[in-house]
Amino acid sequence: MRVVKSISFNKADPYENKMISHFKQYPNFSNYVKRLIQKDMEGIATPFKQDMKTDENDNLMEMMI
Known part of the structure; x- marks a missing residue:
């Protein structure tokens, strides 16, 4: 999945x-x-926290089974 x-x-x-x-310098963007x-x-990197609200689209994850 x-x-x-x-x-x-x-x-x-x-x-x-x-x-x-x-x-673009990284051949595998996903990795x-x-x-x-x-x-x-x-805990090595700190995320940008200004707009961490859940977006409607975040709930629509595409799952491939």
Whole structure:
């Protein structure tokens, strides 16, 4: 079973455009994000907490069985 979550980036936003340039150096984006989540769970990285409200879309996880 897999859970698929999508993320979007706004190319018009200079900060988000810098993020796009940064993650392009990693050939496996999914692995890169999973490692960031792992570091956060271990307390190595601190998540951005300004808008941590649950989004409607967060409840609509796509599950592949």
